[in-house]
Amino acid sequence: MDVNEGTRWRAEVFISLRPGVNDPQGLAVRDGLRRLGYTEVEDVRVGRYVQMWLRAPDRKTAEERVGLMCDQLLANPVVEQYRFSLEPA
Amino acid sequence: MDVNEGTRWRAEVFISLRPGVNDPQGLAVRDGLRRLGYTEVEDVRVGRYVQMWLRAPDRKTAEERVGLMCDQLLANPVVEQYRFSLEPA
Numbered sequence: 326m327d328v329n330e331g332t333r334w335r336a337e338v339f340i341s342l343r344p345g346v347n348d349p350q351g352l353a354v355r356d357g358l359r360r361l362g363y364t365e366v367e368d369v370r371v372g373r374y375v376q377m378w379l380r381a382p383d384r385k386t387a388e389e390r391v392g393l394m395c396d397q398l399l400a401n402p403v404v405e406q407y408r409f410s411l412e413p414a
Numbered sequence: 415m416d417v418n419e420g421t422r423w424r425a426e427v428f429i430s431l432r433p434g435v436n437d438p439q440g441l442a443v444r445d446g447l448r449r450l451g452y453t454e455v456e457d458v459r460v461g462r463y464v465q466m467w468l469r470a471p472d473r474k475t476a477e478e479r480v481g482l483m484c485d486q487l488l489a490n491p492v493v494e495q496y497r498f499s500l501e502p503a
Contacts, residue, residue, distance in 0.1 A: 333456070339426075339463045354464070354487070363483055367422070367467045374428045374463035375443070378456045394452055398443070 331382035335414035336391045340400045340407045341372035375399055378414055387411055420471035424503035425480045429489045429496045430461035464488055467503055476500055 342348050348370050355369040377394070381387035391409055400407040431437050437459050444458040466483075470476035480498055489496040 337428075339428075341463060341465065357487055358483055361483075361486055363468075363479065365469045365479065366483070367469065369467075370465040372463040372465070374430060374461040376430065376459040376461070378458075379452075380454045380456065390452065390454065394447055394450075394455070397450055398446055 331380055332387075333414040334379055334381055334384075334387045334411055336375075336377045336379065336387070336409050336411050338375040338377065338391070338395060338399055338407055338409040339372065340375065340395075340405050341370055343404055343406050346404045372405070373399075384411065420469055421476075422503040423468055423470055423473075423476045423500055425464075425466040425468065425476070425498050425500050427464040427466065427480070427484060427488055427496055427498040428461065429464065429484075429494050430459055432493055432495050435493045461494070462488075473500065 342351075350371040351369040354371060355366055358366045358369070377391065379387065379390065381390060388411060391411065395407045395409065396402065431440075439460040440458040443460060444455055447455045447458070466480065468476065468479065470479060477500060480500065484496045484498065485491065
């Protein structure tokens with residue numbers, strides 16, 4: 326079966342900075358929230374939420390392909406980590 | 415109880431563009447993936463994944479506060495939508 330056929334899958338990819346990596350954007354959001362009065366906010370980390378729709382013959386193939394896409398393009402392995410969920414679309 | 419005391423919560427906020435709103439960044443990622451050979455990718459939507467650690471006396475208060483923070487600062491209601499999950503940290 327051609328990889329473009331088969332089931333349509335929806336992947337949700339959650340990309341975040343690795344622990345210990347500085348997050349100036351997160352700090353800015355935290356400070357902004359505190360200025361608005363949300364003083365209970367202790368820490369904020371900002372990352373990317375990517376939704377993808379793709380075709381694959383089965384779940385295993387879809388998982389492999391999404392993993393490769395994350396490693397190759399979506400996440401910067403030096404400073405970022407990712408996880409993803411997958412469901413038939 | 416002061417809102418800064420109580421349980422420490424971790425919120426995960428998923429912010430995405432509303433359906434129908436153009437997503438040039440998503441298109442760029444899709445085209446990039448296709449150029450890398452992932453021709454099975456049909457659509458990509460890029461949003462923000464925000465993790466927050468906050469204190470609140472109970473789940474209901476934490477949910478209300480996170481909702482307010484999303485409405486006021488984290489998500490642009492005109493073009494974005496959000497959902498979030500909450501768990502004790």
